Amino acid sequence: MLLHYQDPVKLKTKKVIFEDTYYARDSGTLEQLKELTTRRKAVEDFLNGSNQLTPAIAREMAGGVSSPILQDLQKVERYIPLLQNLVVRVESSSSNARVPQWTSELKIRWTSVLTSSGPFGLAALKFYRVDNLRFELAMVFFLYGGLLRERALEVLSTDLVEAATLFRKAAGVFQHMAKDVLPPLQDLPSSERIPEVTSAMVTVMCLVCLAEAQAVIVRKAEEKATSGSLLAKLHYGVVQFLEEANSLLLTHSSEFSDISDKLKRFINTCMILHEARSQVYIANEFKKQEKLGIAVGILRYAMNKFQGKSPGEESWKAIFRQEADLLGDLLRKCENQNDFIWREKLPR
Numbered sequence: 001m002l003l004h005y006q007d008p009v010k011l012k013t014k015k016v017i018f019e020d021t022y023y024a025r026d027s028g029t030l031e032q033l034k035e036l037t038t039r040r041k042a043v044e045d046f047l048n049g050s051n052q053l054t055p056a057i058a059r060e061m062a063g064g065v066s067s068p069i070l071q072d073l074q075k076v077e078r079y080i081p082l083l084q085n086l087v088v089r090v091e092s093s094s095s096n097a098r099v100p101q102w103t104s105e106l107k108i109r110w111t112s113v114l115t116s117s118g119p120f121g122l123a124a125l126k127f128y129r130v131d132n133l134r135f136e137l138a139m140v141f142f143l144y145g146g147l148l149r150e151r152a153l154e155v156l157s158t159d160l161v162e163a164a165t166l167f168r169k170a171a172g173v174f175q176h177m178a179k180d181v182l183p184p185l186q187d188l189p190s191s192e193r194i195p196e197v198t199s200a201m202v203t204v205m206c207l208v209c210l211a212e213a214q215a216v217i218v219r220k221a222e223e224k225a226t227s228g229s230l231l232a233k234l235h236y237g238v239v240q241f242l243e244e245a246n247s248l249l250l251t252h253s254s255e256f257s258d259i260s261d262k263l264k265r266f267i268n269t270c271m272i273l274h275e276a277r278s279q280v281y282i283a284n285e286f287k288k289q290e291k292l293g294i295a296v297g298i299l300r301y302a303m304n305k306f307q308g309k310s311p312g313e314e315s316w317k318a319i320f321r322q323e324a325d326l327l328g329d330l331l332r333k334c335e336n337q338n339d340f341i342w343r344e345k346l347p348r
Contacts, residue, residue: 002215003273003316004153005266007113008146008205011139012125013047014109016040018086021107022100029100036086039079043140046072069151076144083140087133106131110139114195115258130192138181142196142205145173149209152216160220167213174206195259200252204245211241211270218274228281235278242271262313269311273323276302280330292337299331
């Protein structure tokens with residue numbers, strides 16, 4: 001029942017050449033700056049679709065890894081430590097002779113995927129320029145969290161345990177951003193602040209990942225034929241994570257005035273689906289106890305949440321309709337049984 005929300009990996013960026021930006025006082029530092037540029041170019045290429053490697057060559061360069069998402073993860077994981085080292089060295093001491101000195105503008109430019117204009121809201125992509133190394137680090141970490149989510153969805157059909165672990169790891173990346181990476185960026189001018197570099201927004205993404213991990217746990221429990229009452233609680237656990245994320249969006253509505261409608265629809269649609277599934281399990285438990293009236297009341301309550309709602313995205317509509325149909329069929333069966341056999345009074 002997991003919906004696919006891919007936007008966090010649809011970032012775009014423009015070229016950065018570190019050795020043109022920083023003056024290196026020794027050959028070792030120059031080589032490190034050139035390696036940074038090489039590692040970043042690998043990230044630029046897959047984000048901007050400019051990678052000309054054949055699948056066979058890409059697989060060989062990745063050590064035999066055939067998954068494009070895993071290949072991209074490798075590129076980001078090789079870039080992050082080098083970038084972190086440069087950020088720490090530059091921020092800690094600009095007077096140290098071994099620290100490369102800033103000689104020209106960085107010209108770091110990224111698009112936003114969490115605003116209403118991104119990722120495909122405008123004919124011409126809008127690039128936000130922030131000449132700050134920590135901004136670069138934040139955007140790369142955001143991309144890293146998004147790629148971990150994509151990898152989780154990729155392995156979902158074959159390894160539920162690995163999928164749940166990857167969702168939790170993505171949540172940890174966003175949590176690390178909120179606590180350790182973003183605080184120094186909170187004083188950026190409003191014109192340079194995009195949702196991806198605000199602590200509240202990455203906390204929303206962390207909660208979304210935790211909800212997705214919980215949803216995978218539910219699927220694993222369903223395979224094991226766990227009791228209906230426990231499954232109802234597990235599904236509602238997903239809803240609680242998403243409710244917290246939604247509440248955070250509402251609390252910071254002035255800060256997120258241009259937030260992506262697709263993200264809002266994604267959170268709300270997932271809430272409806274998992275709450276409905278939770279209500280189905282609860283209704284079935286009452287049905288087993290021959291309390292058809294209560295079961296019908298619960299199912300009608302769940303069905304009302306679907307009325308007049310549409311997830312918008314084509315890939316989500318099939319899942320939404322399927323859940324609505326399953327709920328509707330069960331409701332009709334319970335209503336018929338109650339009308340002709342049990343004749344229990346329905347709760348208000």
